[in-house]
Amino acid sequence: MTPAPSIEINSVSKWYGSVVAVNDVSFNVMPGITGLLGPNGAGKTTILHMMAGLAKPSDGDIRVLGEPIRGNYKLYSRIGVMSEHEAVYNVFTGRQFVEFSAKMQGVDDVPAAVDRAIELVNLADAQHRPLGTYSRGMRQRMRLAATLVHDPEVLILDEPLNGTDPRQRLEFHDLMQKLASEGRTILISSHILEEVETLAETILLVVSGKLAAAGDYRAIREKLDDRPFQLRIVCSDPRKLAAELVKLSAIDSVAVEDDGSLTVFSRNVAELQSSIARLAKAADVRLIQLEPLDESLESVFSYVVSR
Amino acid sequence: MASEPPVTTGPQGEVFDLGYQRYDGPREGRSRARKAIYWDGVKLILGIGRGPKSKILPLLLFIGAMFPALVFVIILSVAGDVAGFLFDGPAGYNGMISTLLIMFGAIMAPELFTPDRKDRVLDLYLVRPITSTDYAMARVAAFMSIVLALVYSGQIVLQLGLILTATEPWGYIKDNWQDIPRFIGAGFLVALFITAIPMAVATFTNRRAYASVFVIGLFMVTAVTVEILTQVESCPGHARSMNGEIILDELECEPLTGDAAKYIELLNFGAAPLFMNDLVFDIESRSELHDAIPIGAYGVYTVIPLALIWWQYRRTRI
Amino acid sequence: MPPLLQAAGLTKHYGSTIALEDATFDVHEGVTGLLGPNGAGKSTAIKLFLGLIRPTSGSAEVLGTKPYETVEGRARLGYMPEHECLPSSVTASEFLMHMAQVSGLPPAHARTRTADILRHVGLDEERYRAIGEYSTGMRQRVKLAQALVHDPVLVLLDEPTAGLDPGGREEMLDLISRTGHSFGISIMLSTHLMGDIERTADRVIVLEGGRVAQEGPVSDFTKDTTTLLVEVDDHHDEIITALSAGGVTAIRRGQSLVIEDAGDAELDAVRDALASSGARLRRMAPHRGTLTDIFRDAPHGV
Numbered sequence: 001m002t003p004a005p006s007i008e009i010n011s012v013s014k015w016y017g018s019v020v021a022v023n024d025v026s027f028n029v030m031p032g033i034t035g036l037l038g039p040n041g042a043g044k045t046t047i048l049h050m051m052a053g054l055a056k057p058s059d060g061d062i063r064v065l066g067e068p069i070r071g072n073y074k075l076y077s078r079i080g081v082m083s084e085h086e087a088v089y090n091v092f093t094g095r096q097f098v099e100f101s102a103k104m105q106g107v108d109d110v111p112a113a114v115d116r117a118i119e120l121v122n123l124a125d126a127q128h129r130p131l132g133t134y135s136r137g138m139r140q141r142m143r144l145a146a147t148l149v150h151d152p153e154v155l156i157l158d159e160p161l162n163g164t165d166p167r168q169r170l171e172f173h174d175l176m177q178k179l180a181s182e183g184r185t186i187l188i189s190s191h192i193l194e195e196v197e198t199l200a201e202t203i204l205l206v207v208s209g210k211l212a213a214a215g216d217y218r219a220i221r222e223k224l225d226d227r228p229f230q231l232r233i234v235c236s237d238p239r240k241l242a243a244e245l246v247k248l249s250a251i252d253s254v255a256v257e258d259d260g261s262l263t264v265f266s267r268n269v270a271e272l273q274s275s276i277a278r279l280a281k282a283a284d285v286r287l288i289q290l291e292p293l294d295e296s297l298e299s300v301f302s303y304v305v306s307r
Numbered sequence: 308m309a310s311e312p313p314v315t316t317g318p319q320g321e322v323f324d325l326g327y328q329r330y331d332g333p334r335e336g337r338s339r340a341r342k343a344i345y346w347d348g349v350k351l352i353l354g355i356g357r358g359p360k361s362k363i364l365p366l367l368l369f370i371g372a373m374f375p376a377l378v379f380v381i382i383l384s385v386a387g388d389v390a391g392f393l394f395d396g397p398a399g400y401n402g403m404i405s406t407l408l409i410m411f412g413a414i415m416a417p418e419l420f421t422p423d424r425k426d427r428v429l430d431l432y433l434v435r436p437i438t439s440t441d442y443a444m445a446r447v448a449a450f451m452s453i454v455l456a457l458v459y460s461g462q463i464v465l466q467l468g469l470i471l472t473a474t475e476p477w478g479y480i481k482d483n484w485q486d487i488p489r490f491i492g493a494g495f496l497v498a499l500f501i502t503a504i505p506m507a508v509a510t511f512t513n514r515r516a517y518a519s520v521f522v523i524g525l526f527m528v529t530a531v532t533v534e535i536l537t538q539v540e541s542c543p544g545h546a547r548s549m550n551g552e553i554i555l556d557e558l559e560c561e562p563l564t565g566d567a568a569k570y571i572e573l574l575n576f577g578a579a580p581l582f583m584n585d586l587v588f589d590i591e592s593r594s595e596l597h598d599a600i601p602i603g604a605y606g607v608y609t610v611i612p613l614a615l616i617w618w619q620y621r622r623t624r625i
Numbered sequence: 626m627p628p629l630l631q632a633a634g635l636t637k638h639y640g641s642t643i644a645l646e647d648a649t650f651d652v653h654e655g656v657t658g659l660l661g662p663n664g665a666g667k668s669t670a671i672k673l674f675l676g677l678i679r680p681t682s683g684s685a686e687v688l689g690t691k692p693y694e695t696v697e698g699r700a701r702l703g704y705m706p707e708h709e710c711l712p713s714s715v716t717a718s719e720f721l722m723h724m725a726q727v728s729g730l731p732p733a734h735a736r737t738r739t740a741d742i743l744r745h746v747g748l749d750e751e752r753y754r755a756i757g758e759y760s761t762g763m764r765q766r767v768k769l770a771q772a773l774v775h776d777p778v779l780v781l782l783d784e785p786t787a788g789l790d791p792g793g794r795e796e797m798l799d800l801i802s803r804t805g806h807s808f809g810i811s812i813m814l815s816t817h818l819m820g821d822i823e824r825t826a827d828r829v830i831v832l833e834g835g836r837v838a839q840e841g842p843v844s845d846f847t848k849d850t851t852t853l854l855v856e857v858d859d860h861h862d863e864i865i866t867a868l869s870a871g872g873v874t875a876i877r878r879g880q881s882l883v884i885e886d887a888g889d890a891e892l893d894a895v896r897d898a899l900a901s902s903g904a905r906l907r908r909m910a911p912h913r914g915t916l917t918d919i920f921r922d923a924p925h926g927v
Contacts, residue, residue, distance in 0.1 A: 037791070039790045039792055040793070135664035136664075137662055163663055163817065164662070165920075166817070166819055166916070166920040167920040191794065274903055276899075276906060278903070280896055281900040287896045290908060291908055291910050302791070302792060305792060326808075327807065327810075329809075330775070330776035334775075336700075337729075339726055339731065340726065340729065347723055357714055361714075427710045430708075431704075431706075431724065434677070434702070435724070436696045436698070436699045436729065437727065624677060625672065625675075625677050
């Protein structure tokens with residue numbers, strides 16, 4: 001039996017006067033890490049706000065952990081939300097800020113919970129300093145601690161990596177994986193695609209208020225059949241291999257680049273990938289490298305957005 | 308750039324390089340920068356190149372500055388000397404438009420400083436080969452130029468009117484030629500004052516509205532307070548009863564603050580330039596003090612704000 | 626070829642806070658990335674090179690002169706700040722013409738330079754609309770344009786892709802690459818995003834806690850290793866067996882097979898094993914370093 005979805009979005013729309021920010025969107029978010037992506041103004045933030053219960057859908061309904069979210073205060077304590085911009089009172093110390101959040105959420109053992117949260121984000125040394133003295137990355141981490149302090153089952157994070165440095169991003173990555181392995185549901189919205197690529201198992205791509213793609217990004221790529229796959233092949237005898245490749249019906253075109261590599265366009269990439277080694281061997285050509293050029297999350301994003 | 312024109316006939320073809328070209332032209336240093344910032348300031352105030360809405364206020368203010376002069380000249384040509392009830396010709400003109408000038412200073416001065424600071428465009432100036440004070444002084448010069456134009460526009464209308472409506476224009480000029488250098492000098496002193504305080508206030512806040520309100524408030528409050536302290540008189544006297552009648556003797560009226568009143572008068576900022584105006588036009592001083600003191604007050608009210616502008620911009624950092 | 630920017634023992638303290646400590650590095654022609662967390666000293670370094678602040682000790686030189694001693698040194702530098710810095714009620718065209726003149730160009734030249742630069746950064750009809758009406762991406766282009774209009778020798782970019790969505794980021798990085806490599810204007814790019822540096826920069830300087838932690842060509846950090854990664858959908862065991870029969874050791878890691886010290890013989894063995902198994906080959910490439918490795922391997926603070 002598949003686990004129940006943590007977040008259910010059913011035919012949700014949101015409009016402000018004549019501006020339709022979200023247009024009849026439906027999807028489920030399962031436990032694990034999901035990425036919510038889209039160009040600026042696509043409606044991601046509106047969707048996140050509605051999921052957190054901060055805005056009411058104009059149409060449709062949203063359920064979190066099985067219950068309707070709007071106005072459901074008990075449910076709020078099982079969700080942690082970190083929005084993109086948040087006023088932080090610079091005179092508070094980091095610890096006070098997290099304590100405040102803990103109290104707001106009605107946590108039982110506040111000091112213990114605060115200790116644990118601050119430890120998770122590795123800021124125990126700086127916790128007694130005022131937030132005004134923190135760097136942007138540190139402030140971001142403390143905000144994350146405040147979001148985690150009440151041990152929520154569902155985490156909704158909007159641009160959590162803003163201003164963080166490479167080391168902090170590695171730590172964030174490890175932390176997210178740890179939390180996800182504990183059965184939590186984490187929804188991250190970010191513009192830094194290379195980070196989402198390594199972190200999220202599934203993605204949701206929103207364009208102009210509508211859900212344009214969902215799922216594993218590599219599977220999504222294969223469904224974009226109006227875009228032939230681009231592959232780069234390096235071998236010992238490019239022109240010879242090219243001549244053989246062109247004979248395959250799976251190949252649209254082969255280009256020989258300045259550096260001697262081949263750029264291959266193929267609509268039936270599965271067939272190409274399964275037969276390339278055999279072809280190379282038969283032609284007595286050494287296969288050195290084979291790499292997809294447009295299978296990354298970035299390529300998928302750009303293809304879906306420009307459809 | 309190509310030195311020969313391209314061939315346009317025959318079977319030849321050419322493709323021209325539209326790629327990035329380096330700049331080998333002249334680089335004129337800080338003087339070019341100051342000129343650019345100055346003219347940009349002038350255009351900002353006059354609303355040039357910014358759409359019709361931004362031109363309305365400056366236009367109204369210019370009309371306002373010339374209006375009393377126009378009215379004066381019209382009355383003069385129709386009814387003669389009666390126009391004197393409005394104001395005393397060139398000598399009284401600056402007093403006439405003083406409120407308008409203060410309004411102009413309060414409302415328009417912030418335009419030259421606060422938007423650049425608020426939008427942080429100033430940072431883009433500070434990384435160019437100029438000093439921060441180059442920027443500030445060019446803006447101050449731009450504002451001063453406009454205020455001068457404002458002050459002189461009315462005076463010029465007035466002078467022309469007086470000359471042309473005189474029964475004997477040449478004679479009028481011969482008798483009254485001194486008015487011309489006088490209005491130029493007095494106008495300059497007034498314009499300097501109107502530039503200094505409002506621009507100094509605009510240096511210290513990022514909100515245009517606050518700056519404007521503060522300047523207007525400053526002038527109003529000081530004017531009213533000083534008025535109360537120096538003009539309202541208490542008149543202690545004796546009342547006697549004689550033959551059943553009450554006789555009042557010897558009313559001695561003096562201002563509330565007594566002797567200090569003539570110093571307190573100096574705190575009415577707005578009067579300082581008018582004092583200088585009277586000095587230039589050789590009119591009897593409004594102050595009981597020796598001339599040097601109100602001149603000193605004027606100096607303080609112009610030099611200190613300008614120094615503050617210099618100092619504040621000098622220490623501005625990104 | 627003397628360096629464009631030179632830091633020698635560059636130190637800047639703000640009271641008891643150490644912003645930069647004994648930093649020594651050179652920036653030459655090309656695109657150089659300045660990588661590091663916020664608070665590592667990147668903005669301080671930029672302000673020192675722009676001559677906006679003085680060092681506590683040591684020196685910063687731009688084209689051989691100290692920029693905090695004369696303002697003229699700034700004439701050949703451009704700066705694109707991270708924060709919003711554009712007026713809203715003027716057009717890009719007017720704004721750029723004005724800034725060109727503030728950089729010393731006479732009006733006629735300023736006009737033609739402006740038109741050229743706006744074309745190079747990809748702003749067309751929008752150039753005659755007020756900047757207030759522009760999208761974020763267009764604004765970033767104007768910010769870059771004002772840094773280029775006076776033909777600087779080097780442009781300092783501070784977090785140029787901040788706030789941009791993936792499409793906008795792609796365009797901006799493309800523009801930066803073009804500026805550095807096609808226009809021939811050197812760039813120092815300060816950012817906390819390794820992807821930005823990997824995609825545009827030739828060299829990288831890593832700052833941590835005010836000190837230079839690493840520096841070198843980006844290719845040093847992202848070069849191919851001799852370890853071969855072969856990613857296949859299926860038939861992993863079959864391929865491993867076939868390879869070991871030929872004396873090649875392969876270890877499975879997730880969906881990939883890892884073969885150390887892969888030379889020609891190993892490549893051919895892999896090809897043959899793939900051919901006989903008919904496995905679907907997703908990727909076959911040497912393991913490459915990434916800039917992330919700097920932070921993964923090195924102990925904190927070094």
